Amino acid sequence: MKKVLSGNEAIARGAYEAGVKFASAYPGTPSTEILETLAKEYKSILSEWAPNEKVALEAATGASYAGARTMAVMKHVGVNVAADPLMTLPYTLVRGGLVLVSADDPELFSSQNEQDNRQYARFAKIPMLEPSSSQEAKDFMIEAMRISEEFETPVMLRTTTRISHSMGVVETGDPVKVKAPTLERHPREWVMLPANARVRHPVIEERIIRLREFSNKSPLNFEEKGDRSIGIIASGIAYQYAKEAMPEASFLKLGMSYPLPDKKIKKFAAKVDELWVIEELDPFFEEQIKAMGITCRGKDKIPMCGELSPDIIRQAITGKKKKCPAPASLPGRPPSMCPGCPHRGMLWAIRRNKAFIAGDIGCYTLGFLPPLDAIDTCQCMGAGISHAHGMSKVFGAKNEKITAVIGDSTFYHSGLTGLLNLAYNNGTALIVILDNSTTAMTGAQNHPGTGMTLGMEKTIDVNLEQVVKALGIKWVETINPYDIKNARKKVKEALDYDGPSVIISKAPCVLLKSKAVPGKALSVDAEKCTNCKVCISLGCPAIEAKEDSVKINSLCVGCGICADVCAAGAIGGAR
């Protein structure tokens, strides 16, 4: 049957057809929909949200050791979190097929860096497949499982945003029959103490040689005959762009892009006059191909940064720039925190206390934008708390006002250890946990604090205040961020406290149709408005500056924060 599927939906379909039994992930754009699709459409697969990617990969490893086909899914930066188990995993014996899906984000549509995770396959010495369409995303998932079991190795399936989120026609098939899990013991292959690991290292090195032979023979890597004056080697979405740009050229299309099929590449290079290696981000193939002693073109003309496009490739190869209209100069439309977002008032309250705000990864990072200007650092999941700790230590008694903000999902992902460090090492920063009871940035996924699993089964609902206290924080208060005067007062109290402190700012995400927000729009009494612009400083999309006063537009959900900050009492309505 034919279906139009996104790359992510196709990977989920491929997992189903490959007989995957267990899947674990932490949500991250552009990978999130893979597990969501499994939970929605393929309930025979035990799918879970893990608190972070390291846990996801370790849980998947356990399932593989039990003999079940399994997958761990994450975005590119998530693989950094999972890198510790990933580097040792190939040393161990994989029983059931194990696929690590890495969804990279060239152009940084929703990420903090642009890393090229093909490097991880080489680093971990594991095979990697790169689909170039939704159809291949499905097919390669099945092939990855087969390779994983044949070579007893984890396999990486690498996508990019343009593969994960674009849609194409997919021919679906039936699921295969797989063996039931069985308990076995393989201590020499699974206990990686030095004596055992030393023995396993040569196994990996020898396996890569066999995998290279496989890559040379596999139909995943194939030639497309064309005009011999230009030959192009490409994989993933870059292959599609290159086909669009240079349809007449000869191609060597790489589906298995680590280890490289050296013999096929040498054969292809000998046939064409000019060899081009077209790849997004790093010169991953190019450097290896040049190391084979083959002359090729690539990164001297193709950018190292951002997404490619057919236009970029055509211009690089032909040297001709296509004529097209120039872009217009228009006001930008960046994403912003939603009208009624509970984080807005809390960030405003911290800023009004003139504190430094170490930020983290989530919706609240958008508080960076003017006029709120309320985020001063953002590096990776969980880093904000540790940034604040380091700062508070160096300032010591000088008592600079140092705070960190972190979302609830991010806190469970990697904030716990940072907070423990703050308490253990006698830091003095204020940590504000912005608890909106969801993973909002990626589209409202559950986590250990929501009381629900990925499959919408009831589960534990972590008591955040107790967790924080158990980690050794003595000053802890849970507050309602819509009560903005109290929020400002509590921030001051916490900053004045001599020791680490935590405020839990608790109100559900407005996208979850919060009952805390009335839903009725407020209005401005133009007679009373002094046009002081304090409400504008909240950065709410529902408040518009006019010449003599402000206006509240139809986006307003009636959270009432602007009414509370209006000294003239000009804003009223719902509350």
Place this chain on the structure above:
Amino acid sequence: MNVLMTGVGGQGIILASDILSEVMMRAGMDVKKSEIHGMAQRGGSVMSHVRFSKKVFSPIVPYGECDILISFEELESARYLPYLNRDSKVIINKFRLSPPSVTAGKDAYPDVLPLIKEITKNVAVVEGSAAAREIGNPRGVNIVLMGVLSRYLDVPENVWIDTLNDMVAEKIRKINIDGFMKGRSL
């Protein structure tokens, strides 16, 4: 055939382009679709590319090769001029949503029609949002605009109707079909 849909997060562009993709597959074409929706829920610009033909390689439309651009919001119609050519058809929904610099009073809402008309004369402004309100479903503007778009594509009406019936939840089926037919008559 290259169709671009533009607008603002929350206007239902992704569902609309999913429907168009499904319709074109059922009409026997190879289809690819691509959009940016990382942070679109938070009111950012959204663009979706839908391409259909016997065989499609790139899921994104090359510059200068857009056949139809349908914009759900006025200003967003002019954000992607490099994709247009002198034969491009541009359909603009009469609806304005001020971007942050306009609500903050720093910029004026620009007049975009002259910018587009400099490239193509083939421009239509439609009252899609008003039509959606009229039939009592302001959130269904995306389906109304699909109706408008359907007039420019050579696909039988029943393929559209069948696809809509299969893709939307039963309780909102009738109001969506009404919206589609309303758009088709605009």
